[in-house]
Amino acid sequence: DGGITQSPKYLFRKEGQNVTLSCEQNLNHDAMYWYRQDPGQGLRLIYYSQIVNDFQKGDIAEGYSVSREKKESFPLTVTSAQKNPTAFYLCASTLSGRGETQYFGPGTRLLVL
Amino acid sequence: SQQGEEDPQALSIQEGENATMNCSYKTSINNLQWYRQNSGRGLVHLILIRSNEREKHSGRLRVTLDTSKKSSSLLITASRAADTASYFCATGSNTGNQFYFGTGTSLTVIP
Numbered sequence: 001d002g003g004i005t006q007s008p009k010y011l012f013r014k015e016g017q018n019v020t021l022s023c024e025q026n027l028n029h030d031a032m033y034w035y036r037q038d039p040g041q042g043l044r045l046i047y048y049s050q051i052v053n054d055f056q057k058g059d060i061a062e063g064y065s066v067s068r069e070k071k072e073s074f075p076l077t078v079t080s081a082q083k084n085p086t087a088f089y090l091c092a093s094t095l096s097g098r099g100e101t102q103y104f105g106p107g108t109r110l111l112v113l
Numbered sequence: 114s115q116q117g118e119e120d121p122q123a124l125s126i127q128e129g130e131n132a133t134m135n136c137s138y139k140t141s142i143n144n145l146q147w148y149r150q151n152s153g154r155g156l157v158h159l160i161l162i163r164s165n166e167r168e169k170h171s172g173r174l175r176v177t178l179d180t181s182k183k184s185s186s187l188l189i190t191a192s193r194a195a196d197t198a199s200y201f202c203a204t205g206s207n208t209g210n211q212f213y214f215g216t217g218t219s220l221t222v223i224p
Binding site for chain 2: 004033035040041042043044045048050056058088090099100101102103104105106107109
């Protein structure tokens with residue numbers, strides 16, 4: 001099966017803790033994206049990457065970090081600097097990052113203990 | 114920053130009726146896409162319309178685009194209970210590097 005997987009489905013973070021959300025795709029897509037969705041809201045871009053070892057900040061990158069060491073993987077770390085991390089996090093990919101259809105993972109819900 | 118704004122924010126209709134939702138955006142676009150999101154799930158792509166197209170159909174979906182008014186509409190005909198979801202428009206910039214999503218329309222189809 002081709003697609004995008006995200007894990008875990010639910011994640012709990014303690015105060016001062018960094019947590020990492022996983023995103024993997026086997027679609028052979030070059031571009032990958034991380035979005036944050038708050039209740040009743042649209043999606044806001046955190047980071048995106050068009051090629052391996054390169055990524056750019058989106059509109060709300062503060063308190064987050066990413067890496068793109070492999071084409072298939074684009075993990076997102078929510079650092080302790082992100083003071084309001086409770087949200088639904090969605091990973092997506094596109095073939096080349098030139099405005100085509102985005103394919104989304106099932107999401108990870110992050111909650112703060 | 115979010116570029117698209119959907120209208121209405123919420124829509125409730127009877128099964129079999131048509132549902133229309135609108136999207137307005139602010140700057141020049143390469144294309145506009147519509148996505149559906151069931152509660153607590155990822156987004157699913159519905160349809161893409163390019164900036165040089167005015168209308169596009171896919172099954173029970175009809176999308177229009179008016180670049181002079183910077184607006185688009187999504188029409189779902191003969192709605193079904195399974196169409197209950199949130200619908201988002203997303204615009205691709207001319208550079209093609211980013212997408213901007215609207216705040217969504219929550220559609221409820223009553224059986």
